[in-house]
Amino acid sequence: MKYEKFQAPKGVREYLPPESTAFEWVREQLISPARLAGYQLMELPVFEDTNLFSRGVGESTDVVSKEMYTFEDRGGRSITLRPEGTAGVMRAVIEANLDRGQLPVKVWYSGQYFRAERPQAGRYRQFYQVGIEAIGLDDPAIDAEVIAIADRGFKNLGLKKYSLQITSLGDAASRAAHRADLVKYFATLSLDEVTQARAALNPLRLFDDKRPEMIEAMKSAPILLDYLSKEAAENFEKVQSYLKNLGIAFEINPRMVRGLDYYTGTTFEFVHSELGAQSGIGGGGRYDGLMEILGGQPLSGIGFGLGVDRALLAAIAENTVPQSAFTSDLFIIPLGENSRSDALRIAEQLRAAKIRTEIAFGDRALKGAMKAADKSGARYVIVLGDAEISSETVELKRMTDGSTKSVKIAQLANELQRALITD
RNA sequence: GUGGGCGUAGCUCAGCUGGUAGAGCACUCGGUUGUGGUCCGAGAUGUCGCGGGUUCGAGCCCCGUCGCUCACCCCA
Helix, strand or coil: CCCCCCCCCCCCCCCCHHHHHHHHHHHHHHHHHHHHCCCCCCCCCEEEEEHHHHCCCCCCCHHHHHEEEEECCCCEEEEEECCCCCHHHEEEHHHCHHCCCCCCCEEEEEEECCCCCCCCCCEEEEEEEEEEEEEECCHHHHHHHHHHHHHHHHHCCCCCCCEEEEEEECHHHHHHHHHHHHHHHCCCCCCCCHHHHHHCCCHHHHHHHCHHHHHHHHCCCHHHHHHCCHHHHHHHHHHHHHHHHHHCCCCCCCCCCCCCCCCCCEEEEEEECCCCCCCCCEEEEEECCHHHHHCCCCEEEEEEEEEEEEHHHHHHHHHCCCCCCCCCCEEEECCHHHHHHHHHHHHHHHHHHHCCEEEEECCHHHHHHHHHHHCCCCCEEEECCCHHHHCCCCEEEECCCCCCCEEEEEHHHHHHHHHHHHC
């Protein structure tokens, strides 16, 4: 009787050895700048009350209207697997009253997110993001710092073929004035029903329409940047000057539209040129009303989410991933049943001394075990048989040149530590 | 959700106009008794994604299904 095999659910991306090493590296490079800037970890649930997202992210977004993994739990609650990170962070900050303490609240997070889309290059149903949020202060210098942290993450990866686009969605007054004129402008166009519906939900979305005739039609549409209030315009100017001073290249893209409704003010996106259709490797922006909408104080915040999967694809495309598979310092080959126990004990002691140690398991011939040691990339090898155990001495073999040296087992840790430094 | 391409050994793939499967790499063992990387030799492995149909006969044709992939859409 043979059992049927299982497959991973559709659209999930898994990282197995040896590739997982690269994934781990990318994630670390992306988030380390945030740690260095004083952002602290927030570890949150992957599922939340469905309303948190429909209210926070916005009903008009595709993310909420057709991409959420929503189900009822055993208590009859409507639960949704998180499609993005910011709403959950806000909920936790409000719930724990972190916004009553010193501001800004600076946090980072990392984990998987879920959207029920058709899978594609760089687009998965479960994907990984790292992100940060700086909550509670509306200071353009924070905007610049947040962008700089994201940019440093990509620089850490060695990426070059990416660009930063920024714009400002202004404050409430700016958007209201613009929206009125935009709707008037749409009336002069003959839009099909679907497009009209999108425009009704969020007029800005038409700027993202990729059909040639729409791109043409939107060319003379009023631009939000021209409607910024004096204060919003000044803020945006400051952000730009800070970025210039930081030496971070950017271009202003007044037609940029983000997929989440909560964005206001400074908004940005990192785009990589070698990734095909799914080119966004990260993005974020300020969200003035989000916290209040979610039942908290009317505080502003800004943050970003960076795509770990896509950043990895970008690093692969630019060939910047280091070849750093795990290699051990010492490979122990026990010969015969008697030496197994000693091999385990010696390995344990060496690891306690931070020496990376592997053991050849199973009943392989010595030749096969040596081969395994060689392939593992181990720098030294010892064979442990009856003779070695009774003499308490092993031949420490250096794999690079095959040379050996007699070493007392008790002295192995010291000897290896010395040898590994001078090598 | 819509459309195109694909699905053969662990991996990369070949398999001509239908006649019941191969290569390279990897893997295991060996080249005399306890020392790797080269070389030589030997060996194991597939319900040809799954289900149904056409046919004397299907990996090759048809339908369905699952998955992968690319694009639309959308976004990380």
